[in-house]
Amino acid sequence: MEEGGPSRTAIVTAMLRAAHYIIDGDPKILDDLFARGFAGYPSDEELLEGLKAFAIPDFLRMRTLFALRNRYAEDELVRTIEHGTSQYIILGAGGFLRVSASGSSADGRRL
Numbered sequence: 577m578e579e580g581g582p583s584r585t586a587i588v589t590a591m592l593r594a595a596h597y598i599i600d601g602d603p604k605i606l607d608d609l610f611a612r613g614f615a616g617y618p619s620d621e622e623l624l625e626g627l628k629a630f631a632i633p634d635f636l637r638m639r640t641l642f643a644l645r646n647r648y649a650e651d652e653l654v655r656t657i658e659h660g661t662s663q664y665i666i667l668g669a670g671g672f673l674r675v676s677a678s679g680s681s682a683d684g685r686r687l
Contacts, residue, residue: 582614588630590615592642594623595635605643606650 593611597604598620617623632638653664 587615588632589642589646591617591623591627591630592632592639593646595627595639596643598623600639600643605640606647608646 590611593606593608594615594617596606597608597611612620612623615623615626617626627635656664
């Protein structure tokens with residue numbers, strides 16, 4: 577990991593979320609328009625080439641797992657906000673990267 581930069585784990589997580597958005601058909605488990613940019617790729621084609629370089633074992637299962645895991649975490653965050661939570665703690669960037677970076681939940685509420 578570069579000083580002040582994202583970890584390899586955070587980058588791969590964002591890449592797998594973006595791959596789900598780009599490759600998998602509808603309905604999506606997770607609609608993440610920001611993941612490709614967070615992973616550092618300006619285009620879908622460059623992201624797909626970058627994924628080849630990582631040679632992720634069992635690519636389909638991994639991107640599905642990451643999409644499910646992140647969808648669950650984001651749904652739970654929204655659920656707790658609906659029940660009055662006004663603050664949350666980020667224990668690692670992977671799961672809440674999109675939500676914390678945007679400052680709003682998927683339905684537009686300010687977090």
